[in-house]
Amino acid sequence: MHRDFRKKARIVLIDDNYEHLMGVKELLNLEGCYDVVQTSTSVNTGVNMVKKYQPDIVLVDMNMPDKNGLQAIHEIQRLGVNTKVLALSAYDDADLIFRAMKVGARGYVLKTMASAQLICAIEEVISGKIYLPSALSLRFFEYFQKSVKEEENSTDEELLSSLTQREEEVLDLLTQGFGYNEVSSKLYISNTTVKTHVNNIFQKLQVKDRTQAVLYAIRHGFDKKRKAKFVSI
Amino acid sequence: MHRDFRKKARIVLIDDNYEHLMGVKELLNLEGCYDVVQTSTSVNTGVNMVKKYQPDIVLVDMNMPDKNGLQAIHEIQRLGVNTKVLALSAYDDADLIFRAMKVGARGYVLKTMASAQLICAIEEVISGKIYLPSALSLRFFEYFQKSVKEEENSTDEELLSSLTQREEEVLDLLTQGFGYNEVSSKLYISNTTVKTHVNNIFQKLQVKDRTQAVLYAIRHGFDKKRKAKFVSI
DNA sequence: TTAAATATAGACCGAATGGACTAGATAGGG
DNA sequence: CCCTATCTAGTCCATTCGGTCTATATTTAA
Numbered sequence: 001m002h003r004d005f006r007k008k009a010r011i012v013l014i015d016d017n018y019e020h021l022m023g024v025k026e027l028l029n030l031e032g033c034y035d036v037v038q039t040s041t042s043v044n045t046g047v048n049m050v051k052k053y054q055p056d057i058v059l060v061d062m063n064m065p066d067k068n069g070l071q072a073i074h075e076i077q078r079l080g081v082n083t084k085v086l087a088l089s090a091y092d093d094a095d096l097i098f099r100a101m102k103v104g105a106r107g108y109v110l111k112t113m114a115s116a117q118l119i120c121a122i123e124e125v126i127s128g129k130i131y132l133p134s135a136l137s138l139r140f141f142e143y144f145q146k147s148v149k150e151e152e153n154s155t156d157e158e159l160l161s162s163l164t165q166r167e168e169e170v171l172d173l174l175t176q177g178f179g180y181n182e183v184s185s186k187l188y189i190s191n192t193t194v195k196t197h198v199n200n201i202f203q204k205l206q207v208k209d210r211t212q213a214v215l216y217a218i219r220h221g222f223d224k225k226r227k228a229k230f231v232s233i
Numbered sequence: 234m235h236r237d238f239r240k241k242a243r244i245v246l247i248d249d250n251y252e253h254l255m256g257v258k259e260l261l262n263l264e265g266c267y268d269v270v271q272t273s274t275s276v277n278t279g280v281n282m283v284k285k286y287q288p289d290i291v292l293v294d295m296n297m298p299d300k301n302g303l304q305a306i307h308e309i310q311r312l313g314v315n316t317k318v319l320a321l322s323a324y325d326d327a328d329l330i331f332r333a334m335k336v337g338a339r340g341y342v343l344k345t346m347a348s349a350q351l352i353c354a355i356e357e358v359i360s361g362k363i364y365l366p367s368a369l370s371l372r373f374f375e376y377f378q379k380s381v382k383e384e385e386n387s388t389d390e391e392l393l394s395s396l397t398q399r400e401e402e403v404l405d406l407l408t409q410g411f412g413y414n415e416v417s418s419k420l421y422i423s424n425t426t427v428k429t430h431v432n433n434i435f436q437k438l439q440v441k442d443r444t445q446a447v448l449y450a451i452r453h454g455f456d457k458k459r460k461a462k463f464v465s466i
Numbered sequence: 467t468t469a470a471a472t473a474t475a476g477a478c479c480g481a482a483t484g485g486a487c488t489a490g491a492t493a494g495g496g
Numbered sequence: 497c498c499c500t501a502t503c504t505a506g507t508c509c510a511t512t513c514g515g516t517c518t519a520t521a522t523t524t525a526a
Contacts, residue, residue: 104378130370137363145337164502177445179482193504199484209512210483211444212410218451397472413513426474432514442482443513 008035009126012053014046014072015039015061015088020111024059024088027115034122043072047079054081056126060105062089062096070099077104084125094143097136107131162204170197174210175217241268242359245286247279247305248272248294248321253344257292257321260348267355276305280312287314289359293338295322295329303332310337317358327376330369340364395437403430407443408450 011034015021021039028034037053040046050058058076062069073085087105089096090112097108107125109118113133124131132140163171166187173183184194198210207213244267248254254272261267270286273279276297283291291309295302306318320338322329323345330341340358342351346366357364365373396404406416417427431443440446 101374102378106374124367128371129367130374132370134357134362137365138361141334141339141363145335166503174444175448177440177442177448179442179444181482189503190505192506195484196505197503199486202484207410208484209410209412211407211412211447214444214448215408215410215451218448399473422473423475425476428514429475430473432516435514441514 008033009057009122010034010053010055011036011122012046012049012055012058012083013039014041014043014058014069016041017061017063020061024118027118028122031119043069043075047072047075050076050081050083051079055083057084057086057122059086059088059122062087062100063091070096070103073100073105074103084128086121086125086131092136092139094139097132097140098143101132101140108136109133110136163201167197167201167204170194171201171213171217174198175214241266242290242355243268243270243286243288244355245270245279245282245288245291245316246272247274247276247291247302249274249297250294253294257351260351261355264352276302276308280305280308283309283314283316284312288316290317290319290355292319292321292355295320295333296324303329303336306333306338307336317361319354319358319364325369325372327372330365330373331376334365334373341369342366343369396434400430400434400437403427404434404446404450407431408447 011028013021013024013036015024018041021041025036025039028036037055038049040049046058046060060069060072060076069087069089073087076083076085084106085104087097087100087108088111089100089108090110092110100108107121107130109121109131110133117133121131169187170183173186178186180191180194180198184191187194198213201213202208205213205216207216244261246254246257246269248257251274254274258269258272261269270288271282273282279291279293293302293305293309297305302320302322306320309316309318317339318337320330320333320341321344322333322341323343325343333341340354340363342354342364343366350366354364402420403416406419411419413424413427413431417424420427431446434446435441438446438449440449
């Protein structure tokens with residue numbers, strides 16, 4: 001799983017802080033086994049360089065003002081090149097780590113970390129692994145798991161579970177975009193019966209029209225049973 | 234960040250395979266610094282034991298027939314105890330890893346891995362870290378990132394991006410559950426203008442009523458700009 | 467500068483929706 | 497056996513919604 005050290009790994013750096021950019025470049029050059037083919041202090045030109053040179057890895061600073069690093073990573077991913085992305089950041093912000101990994105970063109290191117750790121991260125990522133220092137890994141997963149809890153908490157089971165079985169069926173069909181007539185024919189009941197059920201649903205969910213009921217259902221996870229892809233447990 | 238080795242770490246094991254259960258128990262006892270307080274071959278009693286003994290860590294087998302390990306982990310999380318969960322599995326299935334970590338596992342190890350790695354995982358997890366072997370970490374993040382791509386692909390940007398700015402505003406308000414009158418007063422335009430916009434939206438999204446338009450918008454990620462919590466990039 | 471796109475608004479009409487009732491049938495729990 | 501919950505279905509009426517037009521002012525692009 002180790003890369004071929006006879007070839008230098010080709011690297012592009014994107015960092016709007018010129019001092020830091022040069023510092024990292026110098027560090028990598030001293031190491032001897034890296035070829036920093038290009039550097040850029042702007043996202044746009046940086047992304048273009050990645051497209052042109054298709055390096056093994058690109059280091060992207062996350063703390064840029066305008067089009068932030070997230071956008072850069074996202075665009076690089078969409079190039080369809082085989083370049084791995086390593087995110088560099090001054091902050092160990094859980095949300096930023098989460099989003100960076102989500103858009104395709106293969107690793108995330110803090111600027112405050114020792115240079116040896118940066119080298120280590122680069123090597124791991126180039127050789128196809130994920131590199132997240134354990135502190136950041138912890139942040140990531142806490143955030144990841146918290147999101148599930150929030151989903152659950154917002155699932156106001158009180159109201160939704162107060163629906164009768166038939167009402168659930170009706171709401172389920174409404175959630176698929178059917179109107180009253182369609183619902184009635186699908187359930188083989190009369191149009192007015194559907195209306196009765198729907199009105200009961202409105203009462204129970206405390207909403208005032210069909211669209212709001214559907215929104216309520218979706219936002220409170222009512223339709224997850226059907227979806228059941230990876231959203232639920 | 235290291236635990237106090239003067240005290241033995243208290244452990245509960247949940248695994249329906251009695252052979253493996255005993256094997257792990259023996260292994261941990263030989264190690265000397267662990268106290269396997271309880272073992273269980275069923276989820277229900279296992280969860281109860283965790284509730285009762287509140288160990289430092291619980292090892293949960295993921296490959297159980299009935300109520301699977303995911304359910305067990307989920308229930309343990311909901312106990313509100315401070316027990317860390319380490320998932321054990323025979324398979325490195327990306328979906329399973331993803332879901333286990335999502336419901337609260339702090340680590341995931343394969344049964345095929347060396348016992349030293351299991352010990353390592355236990356120590357890391359007890360001391361508050363996340364333990365994912367790099368191969369599994371890779372699987373996890375590939376799955377994690379793929380989910381984003383799927384979201385994007387399903388974002389039929391063709392249709393949604395064909396909406397004018399005003400139409401987007403209107404759709405956004407509809408997505409919040411407002412009716413035409415409410416939309417018109419919020420945008421300071423007449424009721425009929427809203428209707429015109431809405432009809433154009435219907436044409437463009439190829440839907441036939443308000444609820445379907447809202448569903449379309451939500452399912453295709455239209456409302457993520459507003460949410461912008463952690464869902465979007 | 468013309469043409470196209472956009473935002474505005476109106477009329478008219480039919481269909482769908484929502485509110486407020488009543489009411490019969492059926493099933494289940496106490 | 498009675499009471500309650502649920503599912504069913506109806507009426508009446510008002511409101512909203514959706515479809516199809518036309519039309520004007522403004523902006524944008526060619």
